[in-house]
Amino acid sequence: GAVVSQHPSWVICKSGTSVKIECRSLDFQATTMFWYRQFPKQSLMLMATSNEGSKATYEQGVEKDKFLINHASLTLSTLTVTSAHPEDSSFYICSATGTRPDTQYFGPGTRLTVL
Amino acid sequence: SQQGEEDPQALSIQEGENATMNCSYKTSINNLQWYRQNSGRGLVHLILIRSNEREKHSGRLRVTLDTSKKSSSLLITASRAADTASYFCATDGSSNTGKLIFGQGTTLQVKP
Numbered sequence A: 001g002a003v004v005s006q007h008p009s010w011v012i013c014k015s016g017t018s019v020k021i022e023c024r025s026l027d028f029q030a031t032t033m034f035w036y037r038q039f040p041k042q043s044l045m046l047m048a049t050s051n052e053g054s055k056a057t058y059e060q061g062v063e064k065d066k067f068l069i070n071h072a073s074l075t076l077s078t079l080t081v082t083s084a085h086p087e088d089s090s091f092y093i094c095s096a097t098g099t100r101p102d103t104q105y106f107g108p109g110t111r112l113t114v115l
Numbered sequence B: 001s002q003q004g005e006e007d008p009q010a011l012s013i014q015e016g017e018n019a020t021m022n023c024s025y026k027t028s029i030n031n032l033q034w035y036r037q038n039s040g041r042g043l044v045h046l047i048l049i050r051s052n053e054r055e056k057h058s059g060r061l062r063v064t065l066d067t068s069k070k071s072s073s074l075l076i077t078a079s080r081a082a083d084t085a086s087y088f089c090a091t092d093g094s095s096n097t098g099k100l101i102f103g104q105g106t107t108l109q110v111k112p
Helices: none
Strands: A004-007 A010-013 A019-025 A032-038 A044-051 A067-073 A076-081 A090-097 A110-114 B005-007 B010-014 B019-024 B031-037 B043-050 B055-058 B061-066 B071-076 B085-091 B106-111
Touching: A004 A090, A010 A019, A019 A032, A019 A090, A019 A110, A032 A067, A032 A076, A044 A067, A076 A090, B005 B085, B010 B019, B019 B106, B031 B061, B031 B071, B043 B055, B043 B061, B043 B071, B071 B085
Parallel strands: A010 A110, B010 B106
Antiparallel strands: A004 A019, A019 A076, A032 A044, A032 A090, A067 A076, A090 A110, B005 B019, B019 B071, B031 B043, B031 B085, B055 B061, B061 B071, B085 B106
């Protein structure tokens, strides 16, 4: 149980385009979902926290107009990278919590490459 | 912001040896967790230790926590080539929001 999926697993796009990444909790209802970014050989940096039906809370330094997060249901959150640029190329990972906030279940990640 | 530091950054050992990784953090916590990440993959939860616990075991893993020193260690005994991965500690920063703050990670290579 407690499986989180991400789609797509990898994406290549041209500079200036927008990319949407989906994060789904497959067998539980996710009250909270988190989005992280990970650059090569670095750790995970929390970008934002999203709760179903409410606006996401962004970490300091993360542009909310560039990284649009929608948490429309208890099983789906989406991250849209708008007007992507090469510096946005990274590994994006989502996680979700259910009834226990101290237990996060991580998705497999999405590799974004912006040309 | 990142609050965890891990030591060493990289570790290379022979199969069968033990591997010890250390993590330090800066603020008070409710719990500390260790995760494993294979190259280019998502995170796998290994173990959670609460602030009132000092040691916890899970199979070949042993985690210690010293809240007075704000540090934790992860010991992998009798390592295997399949243990090759990056290992991260993460703390909740004593919040109840579920937010995690990750350390920089230790890259472990176990040579067969």
